[in-house]
Amino acid sequence: xxxxxxxxxxxxxxxxxxxxxxxxxxxxxxxxxxxxxxxxxxxxxxxxxxxxxxxxxxxxxxxxxxxxxxxxxxxxxxxxxxxxxxxxxxxxxxxxxxxxxxxxxxxxxxxxxxxxxxxxxxxxxxxxxxxxxxxxxxxxxxxxxxxxxxxxxxxxxxxxxxxxxxxxxxxxxxxxxxxxxxxxxxxxxxxxxxxxxxxxxxxxxxxxxxxxxxxxxxxxxxxxxxxxxxxxxxxxxxxxxxxxxxxxxxxxxxxxxxxxxxxxxxxxxxxxxxxxxxxxxxxxxxxxxxxxxxxxxxxxxxxxxxxxxxxxxxxxxxxxxxxxxxxxxxxxxxxxxxxxxxxxxxxxxxxxxxxxxxxxxxxxxxxxxxxxxxxxxxxxxxxxxxxxxxxxxxxxxxxxxxxxxxxxxx
Numbered sequence: 001x002x003x004x005x006x007x008x009x010x011x012x013x014x015x016x017x018x019x020x021x022x023x024x025x026x027x028x029x030x031x032x033x034x035x036x037x038x039x040x041x042x043x044x045x046x047x048x049x050x051x052x053x054x055x056x057x058x059x060x061x062x063x064x065x066x067x068x069x070x071x072x073x074x075x076x077x078x079x080x081x082x083x084x085x086x087x088x089x090x091x092x093x094x095x096x097x098x099x100x101x102x103x104x105x106x107x108x109x110x111x112x113x114x115x116x117x118x119x120x121x122x123x124x125x126x127x128x129x130x131x132x133x134x135x136x137x138x139x140x141x142x143x144x145x146x147x148x149x150x151x152x153x154x155x156x157x158x159x160x161x162x163x164x165x166x167x168x169x170x171x172x173x174x175x176x177x178x179x180x181x182x183x184x185x186x187x188x189x190x191x192x193x194x195x196x197x198x199x200x201x202x203x204x205x206x207x208x209x210x211x212x213x214x215x216x217x218x219x220x221x222x223x224x225x226x227x228x229x230x231x232x233x234x235x236x237x238x239x240x241x242x243x244x245x246x247x248x249x250x251x252x253x254x255x256x257x258x259x260x261x262x263x264x265x266x267x268x269x270x271x272x273x274x275x276x277x278x279x280x281x282x283x284x285x286x287x288x289x290x291x292x293x294x295x296x297x298x299x300x301x302x303x304x305x306x307x308x309x310x311x312x313x314x315x316x317x318x319x320x321x322x323x324x325x326x327x328x329x330x331x332x333x334x335x336x337x338x339x340x341x342x343x344x345x346x347x348x349x350x351x352x353x354x355x356x357x358x359x360x361x362x363x364x365x366x367x368x369x370x371x372x373x374x375x376x377x378x379x380x381x382x383x384x385x386x387x388x389x390x391x392x393x394x395x396x397x398x399x400x401x402x403x404x405x406x407x408x409x410x
Contacts, residue, residue: 009137010119014112017144020399021111024167025104028096029406034168040099043072043079067262070214071106071174078102107173111144114177118143118363121184125367139370143363146388147395149293153286157398159409160284162294162330162351164359165395168408172352175215179222179356180363182207183325186226186248187318190233195244205251212258217352219259221329223252228328229321275337279348294358295326297387298365304372304380316368322360329353 024030031037046069079102086092092101119140126136148161166172185204189196211218230245277287284290292299305319333350366388372381402408 006137013119013137013141014115017111017115017141018108021108022104024399024403025107026100027403027406028100030168030402030408031100031103033406034408036103036168036170039072039170040075040103042069043075046072046076068171068213068215071170074106074174075102075170078106103170107170110173110177114180115140115144117177117180121180121363122367122370126370136370139366142388142392142395143359143366145395145399146297146362146392147398148290149296149387149390150394150397151289151293154290154293155285156283156409157394157401160280160287160290162291162354162358163395164355164362165399166352166355167399167402169352171215172217172355175211175218176356176359178207178211178214179218180359182211182218183222183321183360184318187321189248190229190321191317193238193241193244195241195247201247201251205254208252209255209258212255212262215352216259216262217349218356219255220332220350221325221353221357223256223259224328225321225324226252228324229317233317270338273337273339274335275339276335278337279350280334283348291330295361297384297391298323298361300384300387301365301369304384305368316364319361319364319368322357322364326354326357326361329357 025036031040079099082092082098082102082105083095086098092098119137122136122140143164145165147163147165148157150157154160182204185200185207189200189204208219208222226248230248234242234245280287280290301319305316329350333348333354336350338349365384369381369384369388
């Protein structure tokens with residue numbers, strides 16, 4: 001009976017996410033005036049880029065080329081299939097209608113994949129949670145929509161704040177599930193004292209390198225975080241098994257080299273300068289308040305984590321790594337500015353890594369929070385859960401606002 005109810009809850013959430021995704025991404029106005037329109041044009045140029053060869057592909061000889069083309073390749077494949085169906089089986093509308101449908105189908109499956117990963121992870125980590133048949137499906141679904149807390153005193157809801165769920169940028173959507181997989185793979189390797197099999201290191205290193213072709217923003221916060229946590233763990237915590245850290249270092253070398261190559265290409269024409277808070281202050285009228293409303297839930301978890309540590313004397317390395325990723329990404333966004341011909345471009349490209357890392361601290365904080373309820377409800381865990389509920393409500397309201405207004409910059 002429990003297994004049956006769990007499956008029902010899981011599939012109901014999958015259906016809801018699918019319907020909501022199709023409602024959003026079948027909105028032609030939203031697609032036209034968001035990042036999707038430009039990325040559709042990039043996808044259309046893929047055949048030309050392939051004809052140029054790998055060298056031209058990596059070094060920008062095509063004006064509309066991207067070095068991270070995975071979303072575009074998937075879109076191109078789906079669009080080609082839909083065009084074939086429209087021309088041979090049943091008409092699906094004009095060329096633009098078909099492209100919008102391709103975007104909707106691709107993003108729907110990406111969101112479903114992300115949800116399934118969240119649910120499977122929470123189900124595995126919380127196997128003794130007695131209400132998991134119902135609530136874990138629901139909580140994992142809320143992670144797909146959770147956003148900052150809305151405050152009228154801030155200029156915008158989205159601009160200037162940090163959210164784990166970006167709806168208007170395809171490359172952020174496509175990298176999220178792989179980033180989560182790589183994050184968990186590293187944690188599984190890191191948590192074990194003994195050396196793992198060669199396959200584990202190859203899988204971790206290969207997927208990390210592959211993530212660059214989805215969006216390099218993930219690796220720009222994750223790789224420094226891996227270095228930091230390994231150094232701290234070796235010199236100040238375990239001080240043993242140097243070989244384990246050497247194996248980790250070797251596994252990330254290909255990704256590091258590829259990052260340098262891609263970085264040279266993507267920053268051509270721009271200069272990265274240190275300009276603290278300049279970009280952020282262009283979008284937020286109160287940076288401190290923007291930070292607090294963005295991470296209110298995981299921030300209140302510090303109180304609960306301190307209490308749990310005082311009882312169990314055990315550090316959760318996953319949430320530590322998630323916070324290191326967030327701090328690294330936040331510092332990059334605060335400090336760096338892309339300048340061309342002496343003028344700031346206000347691109348905020350370092351912001352994407354913050355969005356990805358917020359997703360890590362949200363889910364790891366939620367796992368710890370739900371696990372703490374098995375000993376009964378107290379003020380220590382009710383307060384973080386309240387903030388989680390508020391952020392989830394605001395995130396859902398923002399999502400519905402995008403559908404109604406056909407605009408993401410609310």
